[in-house]
Amino acid sequence: MKILVCISHVPDTTSKINFTDDDSKFDTNGVQFVINPNDEFGLTRAMWFKEKQAASVDVVSVGGAEVEPTLRKALAIGADAAIRVNTVATDGFTVAKQLAKVVEDGAYDLVIAGRESIDYNGGMVPGMIAALTNANFINNCISLEVDGSNVKAVREIDGGKETVNTAFPLVIGGQKGIVEESDLRIPNMRGIMMARKKPFTVVDPVDSNAETASISFEKPEAKGAVTLVSPDNLEELVNLLHNEAKVI
Amino acid sequence: MVLEIQNIKEIMSVLVYTESENQKFKKVALEAASYAKAVADQLGTTVTAITINANDTSELGNYGIDKVLQVSNSQLENFNANTYADIIKQAAEKENAKVVIVSSSINSKYLAPLLAVGLNAGYASNVVDAPTNTSPFTVKRTAFSNKAFEMCQINTDVKLIGVSKNSFGLVESNANASAEEFSPSIPVFGITVESVDTTTDKVTIADAEIVVSGGRGLKGPENWGMIEELAEVLGAATACSKPVSDLGWRPHSEHVGQTGKPVAANLYIAIGISGAIQHLAGINASKVKVVINTDPEAPFFKAADYGVVGDAFEVVPKFIEKLKEFKAQQ
Numbered sequence: 001m002k003i004l005v006c007i008s009h010v011p012d013t014t015s016k017i018n019f020t021d022d023d024s025k026f027d028t029n030g031v032q033f034v035i036n037p038n039d040e041f042g043l044t045r046a047m048w049f050k051e052k053q054a055a056s057v058d059v060v061s062v063g064g065a066e067v068e069p070t071l072r073k074a075l076a077i078g079a080d081a082a083i084r085v086n087t088v089a090t091d092g093f094t095v096a097k098q099l100a101k102v103v104e105d106g107a108y109d110l111v112i113a114g115r116e117s118i119d120y121n122g123g124m125v126p127g128m129i130a131a132l133t134n135a136n137f138i139n140n141c142i143s144l145e146v147d148g149s150n151v152k153a154v155r156e157i158d159g160g161k162e163t164v165n166t167a168f169p170l171v172i173g174g175q176k177g178i179v180e181e182s183d184l185r186i187p188n189m190r191g192i193m194m195a196r197k198k199p200f201t202v203v204d205p206v207d208s209n210a211e212t213a214s215i216s217f218e219k220p221e222a223k224g225a226v227t228l229v230s231p232d233n234l235e236e237l238v239n240l241l242h243n244e245a246k247v248i
Numbered sequence: 249m250v251l252e253i254q255n256i257k258e259i260m261s262v263l264v265y266t267e268s269e270n271q272k273f274k275k276v277a278l279e280a281a282s283y284a285k286a287v288a289d290q291l292g293t294t295v296t297a298i299t300i301n302a303n304d305t306s307e308l309g310n311y312g313i314d315k316v317l318q319v320s321n322s323q324l325e326n327f328n329a330n331t332y333a334d335i336i337k338q339a340a341e342k343e344n345a346k347v348v349i350v351s352s353s354i355n356s357k358y359l360a361p362l363l364a365v366g367l368n369a370g371y372a373s374n375v376v377d378a379p380t381n382t383s384p385f386t387v388k389r390t391a392f393s394n395k396a397f398e399m400c401q402i403n404t405d406v407k408l409i410g411v412s413k414n415s416f417g418l419v420e421s422n423a424n425a426s427a428e429e430f431s432p433s434i435p436v437f438g439i440t441v442e443s444v445d446t447t448t449d450k451v452t453i454a455d456a457e458i459v460v461s462g463g464r465g466l467k468g469p470e471n472w473g474m475i476e477e478l479a480e481v482l483g484a485a486t487a488c489s490k491p492v493s494d495l496g497w498r499p500h501s502e503h504v505g506q507t508g509k510p511v512a513a514n515l516y517i518a519i520g521i522s523g524a525i526q527h528l529a530g531i532n533a534s535k536v537k538v539v540i541n542t543d544p545e546a547p548f549f550k551a552a553d554y555g556v557v558g559d560a561f562e563v564v565p566k567f568i569e570k571l572k573e574f575k576a577q578q
């Protein structure tokens with residue numbers, strides 16, 4: 001089983017979000033970057049397939065040299081090889097086209113991506129890879145099991161879950177549940193040392209024509225102060241929610 | 249200019265996929281219809297809706313739908329993202345739709361990227377407002393987990409838009425919604441549903457107008473009785489913070505926040521939740537936020553509209569009592 005895990009290099013979840021260049025660019029100043037949380041869950045599931053079912057696991061990211069430390073971290077966690085597609089990840093469709101090329105060149109059976117990146121929040125790259133490579137696609141995947149050529153997966157739906165059967169080639173949009181929080185791994189010293197010796201390939205992008213473009217960013221308006229209600233006067237809270245906020 | 253607009257009118261329309269469940273249109277589908285009507289007005293054209301296994305489509309007229317392509321087929325009983333995307337694509341091609349609108353329901357978000365590739369359409373998800381410009385076509389969407397908005401320009405001939413829940417809202421208007429039977433080809437794809445497991449008696453977080461959420465401040469799963477009672481009084485869905493689901497006090501499906509489910513409710517009530525940035529990122533799209541917490545320094549007070557500094561074990565039962573009195577008077 002050949003697995004490719006798509007890794008989006010994103011600001012740490014605690015980051016303050018600011019913009020520069022006339023609010024047209026994300027300000028990376030002082031921001032820590034991490035593996036997108038949904039991708040980290042997927043990578044951890046891939047490690048399980050590597051250890052239990054002898055899968056090979058490559059990781060890929062579309063981006064400039066700045067994404068390399070994030071890919072190295074994935075190698076330190078246990079991936080076998082890393083690929084970076086050398087282009088600026090400006091638009092989800094473009095990123096998906098780059099990744100589809102990597103998937104086709106590497107003839108991967110299983111592509112694990114995340115349900116959503118926490119920066120762009122497009123929720124589009126995995127589905128687009130699947131459509132571009134004619135693979136099966138399962139989004140919001142919370143469980144994945146492989147038995148020979150049969151795949152059983154569970155996806156989250158509104159108010160519950162759905163169990164489906166499918167086959168390779170397959171792309172999933174993963175999230176928490178595909179592994180538990182407690183299964184996530186922190187790279188150890190040995191992993192970090194080994195990562196330095198693992199194959200790391202930089203490939204050129206394929207042509208694409210920016211289907212969408214980010215023009216500018218803005219931050220939500222600052223919130224007004226909270227209205228405090230005394231714990232002894234909850235009638236007032238009911239009253240405010242009914243008459244002022246009009247939500248009950 | 250006038251000529252140009254007339255030309256556009258002749259050649260194109262706006263298509264919206266209006267999702268239904270057990271014969272009823274989802275509220276998010278009606279929001280998507282309202283949005284589609286606004287786009288059509290801007291472009292000077294009409295709106296067509298595509299429905300799958302919805303019998304009565306007259307309601308769509310109240311949200312500005314001129315024409316309904318009605319697909320009825322028992323093979324489509326289970327949702328399949330590829331098949332549904334393909335059907336919507338066929339409808340878009342039939343109608344020569346240049347703008348296609350879907351909602352942000354879990355199933356619409358599943359099929360949208362497949363549809364984008366099928367139509368070779370630039371896709372903007374999580375869109376919160378009507379286009380600020382139609383040439384170049386520019387929409388406002390959320391990014392950075394609700395910490396910012398992005399102005400996104402769609403450059404392709406056909407454009408695909410996913411409308412965020414509870415942002416554009418429902419806008420009533422009067423149109424015909426004249427129904428027309430539509431029989432697309434039904435392609436079969438390599439995913440089969442084995443079983444579906446839903447709790448039908450509970451309001452889901454995705455559909456809920458009100459969400460009542462509990463955090464680690466509630467000390468243990470045995471204390472959730474009052475959370476459930478409060479939710480019941482309000483007709484709300486129950487949710488929880490991440491540690492609560494990690495500890496197994498509540499199911500993962502209730503975990504909300506940046507790495508959990510997004511919440512865009514009218515009212516979000518956080519009880520014993522500190523308001524960590526990752527929690528707030530996922531629930532910030534809610535209109536009104538209430539926090540109940542013993543610690544006045546808890547960060548949630550900076551994000552909330554209304555707050556009670558107090559012990560949840562005293563405040564929540566009293567709040568329930570006052571709400572019951574209020575409901576009785578209604």
Ligand SMILES: Cc1cc2nc3c(=O)[nH]c(=O)nc-3n(C[C@H](O)[C@H](O)[C@H](O)COP(=O)(O)OP(=O)(O)OC[C@H]3O[C@@H](n4cnc5c(N)ncnc54)[C@H](O)[C@@H]3O)c2cc1C
Pocket residue numbers: 013037462463464465466488489490491492503504505506507508519520521522523524525526527530540541542543546558559560561
């Ligand atoms: C990568 C990453 C992703 C994350 N994603 C999410 C996410 O999606 N969702 C999420 O929720 N968290 C997420 N977190 C975790 C987040 O950082 C916080 O740890 C978490 O939200 C805290 O949960 P809590 O508020 O329930 O618990 P705590 O932080 O322990 O807060 C408990 C609160 O209860 C109050 N309290 C105590 N007793 C009472 C009482 N009797 N009555 C009333 N109040 C009381 C306390 O004052 C305190 O404010 C993420 C973290 C990371 C690193």
Ligand SMILES: Nc1ncnc2c1ncn2[C@@H]1O[C@H](COP(=O)(O)O)[C@@H](O)[C@H]1O
Pocket residue numbers: 006007008009036038039060061062063089092095112113114115116117118120121122123124125126
């Ligand atoms: N630049 C990128 N490089 C590699 N994978 C990516 C990139 N951007 C997005 N992805 C993958 O696609 C998923 C969804 O991203 P998005 O469509 O941006 O929400 C992420 O969780 C990643 O797995």
